[in-house]
Amino acid sequence: MADPRSISTLQVLLNDCKVGTIVRTPGDFNAFSFEDRYRATGGLPVLSLSFRAATGGLRKDPKPVARALPAFFANLLPEDKLREAMEKHHAGQVRAGNDFDLLAALGSDLPGAVRVVPEGDRGPPAANRLPERPKARFSLAGVQMKLSVIKNTGKGGGLTLPLGDEQGSYIAKFPSTSFPAVSENEYANLALAAALGMEVPERELVEQSEFEGIPQEFQTLSDGKVLLVRRFDRGAAGERIHIEDFAQVFGIYPSRKYEGAAYHDIAAALAVAVSVPAALEFVRRLTLAVITGNGDMHLKNWSLIYRGNGSAPQLAPVYDVLSTVPYFPADRMALSLAGERAFKGLTLPRWKIFANRARLPEAAVLNTVAETVERVDQLWWTLPERAVIPEKVLERIDAHVRSMIPVLAGGSA
Numbered sequence: 001m002a003d004p005r006s007i008s009t010l011q012v013l014l015n016d017c018k019v020g021t022i023v024r025t026p027g028d029f030n031a032f033s034f035e036d037r038y039r040a041t042g043g044l045p046v047l048s049l050s051f052r053a054a055t056g057g058l059r060k061d062p063k064p065v066a067r068a069l070p071a072f073f074a075n076l077l078p079e080d081k082l083r084e085a086m087e088k089h090h091a092g093q094v095r096a097g098n099d100f101d102l103l104a105a106l107g108s109d110l111p112g113a114v115r116v117v118p119e120g121d122r123g124p125p126a127a128n129r130l131p132e133r134p135k136a137r138f139s140l141a142g143v144q145m146k147l148s149v150i151k152n153t154g155k156g157g158g159l160t161l162p163l164g165d166e167q168g169s170y171i172a173k174f175p176s177t178s179f180p181a182v183s184e185n186e187y188a189n190l191a192l193a194a195a196l197g198m199e200v201p202e203r204e205l206v207e208q209s210e211f212e213g214i215p216q217e218f219q220t221l222s223d224g225k226v227l228l229v230r231r232f233d234r235g236a237a238g239e240r241i242h243i244e245d246f247a248q249v250f251g252i253y254p255s256r257k258y259e260g261a262a263y264h265d266i267a268a269a270l271a272v273a274v275s276v277p278a279a280l281e282f283v284r285r286l287t288l289a290v291i292t293g294n295g296d297m298h299l300k301n302w303s304l305i306y307r308g309n310g311s312a313p314q315l316a317p318v319y320d321v322l323s324t325v326p327y328f329p330a331d332r333m334a335l336s337l338a339g340e341r342a343f344k345g346l347t348l349p350r351w352k353i354f355a356n357r358a359r360l361p362e363a364a365v366l367n368t369v370a371e372t373v374e375r376v377d378q379l380w381w382t383l384p385e386r387a388v389i390p391e392k393v394l395e396r397i398d399a400h401v402r403s404m405i406p407v408l409a410g411g412s413a
Contacts, residue, residue, distance in 0.1 A: 003093050007104045009119040012047075012073075014310065015240055019047050022073065022116065024100050031064035032073070045310025047114070048072050048244050049273055050251040068253075069099045075248045075300065076110045077102055078139055082146065088217040089136060106139040109148065109167045112233050113242035113310070136161050136215065138168060141245065141254070141300055145220050146173045148231070149211070159211045159228070161218070169234045172211070175224030179327045183227040184388040185397075186322035189292060190229075191385035196375055198285065199317040202230040205388065232305065232317045242306040243316055247299040257298040262336040266302055267358035270315060273304070278315045279360055280368050285318060287372040290333070290346050291408060293325030293400035298334040326396035344403070348410050373408045376401070 010022040012032070020034040034043075034051075043051065043058040050072055053059050062070045069077075077099060078086055087094050087102065094101040107116030138148035148168030149159045162168045176182050187205050194200040205225040233243045247253070249269060252260035263286060271279040282302070289297045303316035324331045325343075332341035338353035340346060348366060355365035380386075380401060386394060 005093060005095065005101055007100075007118050010100075010104060010107065010116045011119050013115040013117065014045055014047055014242060015113045015115075017045060021119070022069070022100070022103075025064065028067050028100075029064040030069050030100055031061075032070050033061040034058055045113075045242065046306055046313065047242075049249045049269070049304070049313070069103060071251045071253050072244075072248045073103060073116070074099055075141060075245060075254055076114065076116075076139055077106070077254075078141065079254055082140065085145070085217045086136070086139070089215060102139075105135075106137050109138040109162065111139065111141055111243060113240035113306075115240075136163060136218075138162060140171060145176075145218065146171050147214070147218060148172075149228075151228075159206070160213055161215070167234070167238065169231055169238060171229045171231055172206075173227040173229070174208070174220045175222040175226065176220070177222040181224065181390045181393050182322065182327075183225045184390070185326070185393060186227055186320075188383065188385040188389050189294070189321045189323060190318065192292070192376070192380060192383055193285075193288060193318045193321055195379045195383060196284070196288065196372070198281075198288075201232050201317050201319070204228050229319070232319075242310050243303045245300045245303045249304065250299065252299060254300065257300050258334055260299055262357075263333075264338070264354050264357035266299075267354070267360060271358065271360060273313050274315060276360065276364075279358065280364055281315055283360075283365055283368045284372050285321075286337070287369045287408065288376065289321070290337075290343060291373060291376050291401055291404045292321075293323045293331065293343060293397065293404070294321060295324040295328060295331035295343075296320065296322075296334050301334075323397045323400065325400045326393045329396070343400070344407055347407055369408055373405060377405055 008024045011018055012020045012022060018035050019038045020032055022030055022032045024030055039058050042056060051058055068074060077083065086106065087096050090105050094105050103116050104118065110116065140146055140148060147161060149170050149172045150162050150166065150168050151170055152158050152160060159172065173183060183205060187203060190200050190203050206228050208226055233241045235241055246266050247257050247260065250261050267279045267282050270282050301320045304313035305316035306313055332343065337346055338350040338357065340350050351365055351369055352362055355362040
């Protein structure tokens with residue numbers, strides 16, 4: 001691949017459809033514009049609802065941004081430690097903090113069906129690529145140390161990092177020195193979501209010893225199991241399936257994922273863009289986050305998925321569900337629910353206000369909350385996957401669940 005620092009024009013592809021171009025101008029301004037041919041389709045397949053006009057078709061091209069990418073593209077990049085590791089991995093080619101450089105380096109394996117590649121370079125390695133040792137070129141949004149990996153079949157098995165133009169079909173989430181048993185915590189919470197009938201990707205706990213050839217900059221110091229989750233934005237044959245998170249839907253930068261919108265905004269958008277049942281499924285998942293004490297369901301942890309021809313969004317499968325209260329006893333909801341974030345404050349009157357703001361039938365919202373609480377109370381205490389969570393962590397989750405049942409059932413803690 002050409003040195004990302006020398007690239008000034010990137011073409012944006014949605015699978016094999018060219019939708020537009022990002023140009024870096026002198027002064028480090030980044031401008032995105034749609035292709036005329038793509039604009040003539042009315043914007044199909046859909047790149048992002050944030051680019052679509054209320055009257056149909058596409059909005060005007062967004063204004064150039066100084067020293068940053070437009071919000072949709074900024075949300076495709078990793079954050080914090082994962083970003084630091086990827087910048088270190090591409091040291092000498094990617095300037096620290098430069099979004100355009102990093103997007104140019106990682107653009108061949110982004111979340112969803114988007115690819116961002118140098119102008120004129122759509123395919124496999126070409127003659128203009130520098131001879132170099134293959135590098136990891138995947139991007140996963142978020143702050144946790146997680147890698148896109150390949151599960152090797154056949155003799156020996158094992159898990160490896162995709163290099164060069166390879167792409168992974170699993171996400172490996174590594175243990176943390178700060179948050180004990182975070183992999184086991186999420187594994188059990190995903191199992192609870194599946195038991196409730198929610199759409200949950202395949203998942204398993206694996207040993208770190210199963211990974212081969214992980215570059216030093218991506219390794220963590222913590223012992224423990226790794227949570228392996230099948231990517232729902234990759235099909236069985238490796239095909240890309242488009243997704244966008246709600247920071248992208250609302251055109252909000254990653255730095256504002258905790259305050260850029262409220263939960264009723266997501267519900268209202270789902271009701272309009274997908275269906276009222278999809279909005280009520282969101283309510284069900286939101287209730288699960290409240291009762292299990294998940295204070296990290298920010299805008300980037302809810303997504304739309306575009307299956308088939310990419311024209312109609314659906315609510316994407318559940319991901320990043322875990323209980324945060326064992327690590328932050330005073331944790332609160334990531335976003336506001338009817339003006340409240342404290343778990344104990346999320347009584348039924350708040351859900352009535354939420355329903356009104358989301359323009360959803362109040363009775364349907366309250367019934368969804370009540371049914372979810374009842375089902376969690378039936379399932380959680382005998383869920384087999386509880387056994388993988390260490391006792392101290394499990395005790396804190398259980399205490400929160402017990403305290404929230406009367407709050408959500410109409411009583412008080």
